[in-house]
Amino acid sequence: MLFKQQALLRQKLFVLGSLAIGSLLYLVARVGSLDRLQPLCPIDGRFGPRGQDEIPLRALQFKRGLLHEFRKGNATKEQIRLHNLVQQLPKAIIIGVRKGGTRALLEMLNLHPAVVKASQEIHFFDNDENYAKGIEWYRKKMPFSYPHQITIEKSPAYFITEEVPERIYKMNSSIKLLIIVREPTTRAISDYTQVLEGKERKNKTYYKFEKLAIDPNTCEVNTKYKAVRTSIYTKHLERWLKYFPIEQFSYRGRRPAYHRTTARTPAGREVPKSSSEDKSVQFILQCHQRVLLLAI
Ligand SMILES: Nc1ncnc2c1ncn2[C@@H]1O[C@H](COP(=O)(O)OS(=O)(=O)O)[C@@H](OP(=O)(O)O)[C@H]1O
Incomplete structure (x- = not known):
């Protein structure tokens, strides 16, 4: 009887031991593989599987971390070269309107991994002194980005300044212009x-x-x-329409x-x-x- 109980106890101990070792091995394997897992991107899956042109998740991580450091000036020229970072002319400009919610629009667009915002209003096209410094001066005011990213800036004074449409047109006649208006x-x-x-x-x-x-x-x-x-x-819009035809405008909005x-x-x-x-x-x-x- 005693022998039978001891055998049963040994059997239970063996099962428990196997479970413990099994769990341990599973945990070791899982922690190892977690290191290699990409963090989940909140916009992943919404647009279906990644295509060749899509921005790697790494860009998003760098945007929040390394790119931020570059912009603050905490980076060496060597690091910039190594990571292939560039300062590009904007492909889109929020031109107005002042107090229309331009900052909110800029920040929201900047959430996208393909977009990199210029934090400051540059006032290149509306300020004669800045404009006289030339396009290279303007480019150098742009944030560091990867070549496939889109640089965007906002200066609401552009919308109301007489000379600006022509100046922007001369830089890039097919640039994306964003105007957010308010009552x-x-x-x-x-x-x-x-x-x-x-x-x-x-x-x-x-x-x-x-x-x-x-x-x-x-x-x-x-x-x-x-x-x-x-x-x-x-x-003001009339002035813009002389350079950027109405067909080039698309309207987004809702009736109140x-x-x-x-x-x-x-x-x-x-x-x-x-x-x-x-x-x-x-x-x-x-x-x-x-x-x-x-x-x-
Ligand atoms: N999402 C959203 N919806 C509605 N209103 C919003 C939104 N985001 C910003 N705002 C309001 O926009 C005003 C600031 O606009 P701007 O960022 O263009 O200002 S600025 O021209 O750069 O100074 C400012 O308006 P006021 O509150 O009248 O000052 C903000 O409250």
Whole structure:
């Protein structure tokens, strides 16, 4: 009887021992293989299997890590050469509009592994002094990227500056131009608020929005006021259309679910929103949500 119990115990111990050794061997094998596994990319699988032209995941990892260090200037020339990094002219520019959500658009595009943003607004095409420094100066302002990546910059002042369409056209007539617009009155108020905050920071006083935006003699909207002028999108767009034909534009956006006819100023006053006779433009002006005009 005792002998039988001992044999049973030995059998159980043997099974337990085998399980323990088996689990250990499995864990060793798994940890080894994990080292070789690529981390999961959140956009993987959404676009089907990888094609030859697709960007390797390594690019994304480098973008967050090594590329970032390069941009901060913590890299040697040798490292840049080794990793085949280049400073490329932008293939796409967010040209406006100021206070339209251009920063958010840039950041969102930059999430894509194929896109590398210029962190600062370069103001190459709208600033005569910068423009006189030449295209090489502009290129050198661009972030390091891999040759297959797309460099993108944003300078909302481009949209409203007279000389810019021609200058960009001369650099690259097939460049992608992105314009994100916003309901014009709200945009003008947002523009004013930014200036007002700047004045307040310097302990300066500033005019009320109504005083700047309404002509006291005519009681009409003062189109000479810069924040109002910037919001007259058609006026600026016309200049762009001389160089980049309408067929090159594609419109992305949604009609708003509702339509308010007034906006509130920082002082709490209700002011009428803009309107236009031009139907296609009116459609844009009526949008409360952002719309994107994309020159392709
Ligand atoms: N996703 C999204 N949806 C709606 N609104 C948004 C979004 N992202 C940014 N914003 C608003 O956009 C305003 C900033 O625009 P910009 O980045 O173009 O400003 S700037 O011209 O570069 O100064 C700023 O507007 P104000 O709040 O009126 O200042 C932001 O709040």
